[in-house]
Amino acid sequence: MTEVRLYPHPSLRPLGDAAIRIGLGEGIDPSVHRRVRAACLALDRARLPGVLECVPTYEAVTVFYRPTVVGYADLERAIESALAGLREGEVPAGRRFTLPVRYGGPWGPDLESLASSHGMSPEEAIETHRTGLYRVYMIGFAPGFPYLGGLPERLWTPRLDTPRTSVPAGSVGIGGEQTGVYPLETPGGWRIIGRTPVPLYDPDRTPPALLAAGDFVRFLPVGTEEYRDVEDRVRRRAYAVECAPHEET
């Protein structure tokens, strides 16, 4: 495990001449994550002149800005004052989404080999995966792609040696100690154990991603019939994904 650290003061560094990276700590950890969310919220609220957008990641918030509107030194000062007295308690609770998943078969071609590599039956692997409550640390890599933390250690599995050239949209995969869902058909090296019919990315929706940093995800195993039914309702825009507020204890 990596050592987790929270910085006493934000560490600001340029990422080129039109972005500033604000480091807040080290490690993939809920405490660093809460600090990142609090900083992102404070910066959103501050509406600093020249700022285009703020992007939360595991250990930092990166602020993208127009250098022709605000210079680095002025923005650095404005950010430091916006982040003074940061309160993590003000960060709103995340939402908890339940995503139906058809595990195994053509939907999850790597389920059996993954299970047997851990000395489990496919059913045990499904049971272990579904019991996890997964935290959305950030969205990145591709539109709507969630970086999920909280995969039970028994399921940690290295990526495929040779990535697939195409992974269908909705595929649920395991890569190392992470699990995630491919929002789009893309190449991918994670081991695919199932598929959800719920779209994680829809450019006609605002915001375009279903999930946001700070949310939680649960997976619910479903049979073929239910999978098809949800898929059909999604197509008719008659499906609402199960979603509830999630207070952390």
Place this chain on the structure above:
Amino acid sequence: MTGALEVVRPGPFTTVQDPGRFGYLRYGVPPSGPMDPFALEAGNLLVANPRDAAALEVALGACILRFREEAEVALTGADLEASLEGEPAPRWESFAVHPGQSLAFTRARRGVWAYLAVAGGILVDPVLGSRATYTRARLGGLGGRTLARGDVVPTGTPAAPPSKARARLEGPHPVYARDAEVRVILGPDLDRFTEEAVAVLLSEPYRVDPRSDRMGYRLDGPSLRLRRGADIRTDAVTRGTVQVSSDGRPIVLLADRPATGGYARIATVIAADVWKVAQLPTGGRLSFLSVGIEEAQAEAGRAEARLEALEASLRRGS
């Protein structure tokens, strides 16, 4: 929508681009936009469009477009040996085209990416506030893809009737060379690299590898040694970021960069110089020079001032 453009021959990678889709990085949606932002915006101004209108970005050549209606257009960016009905077409100034006329881009003489701005703009439906095409997510542009033979590209109504006088960007025009020296701001992951790696980046030339596209250019050259692994905890990247993978090879991220990346970032090319990287052909030579943030931002200010001056001069002339 009034006029329209017909794609007779699409070329290898022709897309609709505007300055980009901002505000959705936290949802994993990158801005995309033009490989050469100055050329796109100057082209728009030359045909009296707003700077942020959509235009066509044409790569390398082998592209033929036929106009169905009268239009005022401007060509900017790379010199792709463009001709209108067989006659050489001017660059960096507006000109009129008539119904049935064809504009052909032949081959890349200098630079890679050319822009065709049409008075009234390209009027595909905006997605998330922008018409820029991001083919990886099939987003924006015409069906989220590169143009294909037989496509009809909708264009808008010009703000003003075509003027007899040509609008022109006075020189010097950007130079699209086979060599470029670009300025970078080092970091933010300098602690990942040996001191020698940073010295090598700033002294040795690199060449653009054929496996390069709108997402980024891979570079051939001396490998950059990492102190520990190349993998960082996934973090933000931007246009111009130079990532180094575990084999020590640098990649310069360009217009279709993802929102985040997992490789160590040794430097980022300054905003005013990214187009110089983008316009290098395969095999083109690239060297890096480290500058401070003040110099970089002064340079960004000069590029912006040039566009503002062009806009002001055209307004006076009309």
